[in-house]
Amino acid sequence: MIYEEDKPIIEVKDFSLYMNNIVVLKSINLRLYNNESVLIYGERNSGKSALLRAFVHLNEELFSNVYGKGDIKYRGKDVREQEKKYLRSNITYTEPQYLQNLNFISLKELLKVSLGISPHALSYDHISLLKKLDLMNKFVDLKSLKYYNDLSNWSSADKLSLLIFISLARNPNIFMFDSILDHIDDVLLKKIKDVISDINQNRVLIFATRNLFRYLDICNRIIVLKEGKIIFDSTPKEFIINFKQDKFRNL
């Protein structure tokens, strides 16, 4: 099927999510289009992660007693009806917990599981991405890779860059970064922003955060969640006007 490009890539219709019989997302309506860079902003527990995980049908896997009502469609088809492997290769979700997970996997295994390749099979594009993320020194001497039995001795910054590399190298249609860039220094943030901004057309970028101002420069749309509801959805310019008028005093 050829998908018409002016149609939403993600379409959420009247979607509510319940966990342990508590409603955590309330009647969400949302359309995401190609080439949007979307900031999802909200205080702790506002539902940012729950919403992004719902796009890849992940809440049900992580938690018990999860129930969704309403629709979430990826390219016109309900995400619950799509093969998970297909869905998750087209929509990548990266969250801080994955940094912990890197302590229990070797680099070789990680490349195999996430990209289906061995360290010796990195392509030219992979290598140029690794260079941009200052990771190439870790890969230069392929023999030394055997020492990376696990990645626990890597710095947090290098682990994060590696996660970004994996996410970008998978070349999905939708990138979802959940709070992942919130705690890094400005130099690395700038480097990662430059690499992310370089991604070609036909993609959607989503950043979920409690750190609004870190991302304003790379987003063209801001969605504010509060207690599981969307309370704002417009441009950064509109957001600043509302912000100045103290409309978000209670956030």
Ligand SMILES: Nc1ncnc2c1ncn2[C@@H]1O[C@H](COP(=O)(O)OP(=O)(O)OP(=O)(O)O)[C@@H](O)[C@H]1O
């Ligand atoms: N397993 C669970 N059972 C019941 N409620 C849960 C469960 N996991 C999360 N919640 C609730 O779902 C709501 C949304 O949580 P979520 O993690 O999506 O918020 P968030 O905005 O991403 O928060 P943070 O900024 O802290 O990451 C919260 O009220 C949280 O307490």
